[in-house]
Amino acid sequence: MGRWEPGASSRLREAALALYLERGFEQTMVADIAERAGVTARTFFRYFADKREVFFDASAELEEKSLAALEAAPATAPPLDAVAAALVAAAEVIGGNRELARVRQAVIMANASLRERELIKLTSMSVAVADGLRRRGVGNAEASLAAETGVAVFRVAFERWVNAAEDRALGDVIRETLAQLRTLTAAS
Template sequence: MGRWEPGARERLREAALELFTERGFEQTMVADIAERAGVTARTFFRYFTDKREVLFDGSADLANQVVDIAETMPPTASPLDVVAAVLDAVAEPVGDDRDRARARHAVITANTDLRERELIKQASLTAALTDALRQRGIGNPEAGLAAETGTAIFRVAFSQWINAAEKGDLQDVIRETLTRLRALTAP
């Protein structure tokens, strides 16, 4: 396949995940990823700064999406309703391929540096949501609490979803997890 063929970014992501799964993250070089994807290493670096970023591509777009969703919610929406809408939207791209999500998760959990990078990504999304809630006029402790709660809901639901034996939809698992949380806090 020629290096200027369309879809290079996606081919690089797929090749990287395959190689990380087969060989391990540390044992996979950028040149290996590029070769498997049918492009040059130079092309790889047009899309990604390093091989870690293949696993975290789109984080900035996701943070922007979080802010956009929070801004479009009705002014009367509670902080938890805003969080629910954000989680619903985030579940769509993350949950579109459970096998890929499982493989990505396995690669990340097998490597300390990648786990740290994943936590940094989650923290930046939480911060973006906290700021978006503040922009809606939610007070400082409440905005942070709601955003952190959203992150916890996502982590619990994601873990259940990737470890479930039966096929299921991530959005449904997130909604169920949120319902359980609301039941815990009901009088």
């Protein structure tokens, strides 16, 4: 895929985000995105199923790397430590470019259908992590709870990281947020 159009997918992604910010997501057509990226609409559809997919095409990689990290965690690791390893692996996929993440987040928050898709994506992540924990021998109820809690930590950490004035890595913010959760639950 794409050998005939070097860099087309990242040019398309940048063009799409720029147009979504300038004109709004609803007002941007695939043809406009392709034009700005200097390719045809047909090339756009080689990389993305539709204009929403520009935001979510990393999901498969995200899930894959998270689950690999979950599996690689020591067999003796408590469930929440295994989940933490999965979250940090997810952070490595999406945490490389905070400016891009910030623009993406701004566009998603401004559009109800994108917000919904984001929530669905997080829910399916939670289901996948819970399944991964069950494969590690964690009990059914405990697996769901650890996965849901992990996603909650991830959401909070991601929002902090995206809006942060300083330059910590997303993985570090996740670890810090998890430590705060431990303090919160111990306090009460």
